[in-house]
Structure formats: structure tokens, C-alpha cells
Amino acid sequence: MIPCNPCVAICPVHAITMNDINDTPAVDFEKCTGCTRCVGICPGLAIFVVKIKDEKASITFPYEFLPLPTVGNIVHAVDREGKTRGTAKIMKVNTRAKTAVITVEVDKTLAMDIRMIKVMNHD
Template identity: 45%
Template sequence: MEVPPYRRTGIVELGELARLGLLPPERRLRRGPVAVLECPEMIPCNICVPYCPTKSIRMERLIDLPAVDWETCTGCGMCVAVCPGLAAFVVDLSKEDYDYVTVPHEFLPVPRVGDEVVLLSRRGERVGRGTVIRVWERNRTHVVTVRVPKGLGMEVRAVWVER
């Protein structure tokens, strides 16, 4: 069996996420905030399922990939807060001027609302700068929503605070 590229690189590319059915359809992405669970491995984890307030994440078996009902997902970000793999994100591509991305953040310094931060891609490369618009915390995981240049919503997956 062919080894998926992310096993070698540690980076799950968009094409792989699409192949695994983990990406919301374009029309849903353009409608408002929605969860993107970048969780390609059959691992024994389902913590996002019971924590979703709208019951939008489904798994038949503990090792299945999480299946999101993108129609009922409200983009609340609870899955971002509880995912131990830091694999859950919320993306909002519905606005004309900017995209919005919500990412988990577990290192210091913690971003503050209004901070201008460095935007990092899923490869850890700097792809631009954005502005933090919301920060909340649950069990020491900070959930950070950042406004990013239009077109970067599906690229940005972490932020870096230069303070």
C-alpha cells in the first residue's frame, strides 16, 4: 500500500484533505465560519464528537475519521479548543475583503486582541501578517481568530507573536 506523503513530511496538504473528504465544499466555505478538521489518521480519538454543541461531528467507530455535517456546524470553535492533536480549525471565507481563520495556540506569548501577528502556513512558513480579533481559552489551549489577507484562509494554520 502506498504511504501517504504526510507520513514522510508531517504536513497534510490540501489535496490530501480533499481526497479524504475532510474539506467543506466551496459553497459552504463561502457562506460563513465552518470547521475544518485536518485529521487524516485512523487514530483512537473522538474527543471532538461529544464536545460539539450542535452534534455536527460523527464517527461510527473510535478510529474513524471525523465526519463533519458542514450544514449544521456553526463554526463555534469548540472542536479547536478540545482537539488534542491541534488538528481542528475554523475558516470563514465569506467576507469580501479578508478571510478569517481560527487556530489553536499552545505556546507563549499568547496573542491579544488587536495584535498584528505573523501568519504561518501548515508547513510553518511565513505567509503574511494578520490581526487578532478574538482570543479565548479552555484548559490552557487558546483559541485565536485572526483576520488574514483574502485568499489565505485555507493556508494559514498558526500564528506567531513577535513581542
């Protein structure tokens, strides 16, 4: 655990709260608008945002590898254990924060599993 709170300060709707700098942040999901600003500001790379619509899920998470993927690319969708679970489409690459933040689209059945991508080799 890293004692820090930039997510609390950056959230425009005050959806993230902490009683103490050493606490785990609490998110009020009724307030959260899904803007994803907290994702890129977190030094611990600990925040991701999942949105589900119809049969698809969009997952936004920090990405610290280069080169950055390109919007429209199809990549491997990887779970917490590093296993490829399917494919993902790159929907957005945001370099507004120091850490790049990417949004991928996957089948909604993978919404709570996919937390990283792996670029496909086309040798």
C-alpha cells in the same frame, strides 16, 4: 491518528460523527455553526475553523505557546510549512478550554493556507 472523540461529544449541533473510535471524524458543514468549541477540545490539535466574509478570512486554531498574543496585535501569518505568507490581526484569544484558541484575520486569498502565527519582534 489518535483514537478519541471529544469533538463528537462537545459539538452542540451534532455536526461531527464517527462510526468507530479509530475513524477520521466527519463534519457535516450544513449543520456546523462555526462555534469553534471543537477546536480547543481536540487533543491532537487537528481542528481549525475558517470563515470567509467579503475580502477577509477569519481562521480559528489552537495555540500552545506563551505568552499568548493580545487582541489587536499584528503578527506574521504562517502556513503549514512554517513560511511567513503575510500578516494577520489577532481578533480573539479564547482560554475557555485547556488549550488556548485564537482567531486571526487575514486576506481571504490566504484562507486555506494560514494555520499558525509568529509574533513579531520589536527589538
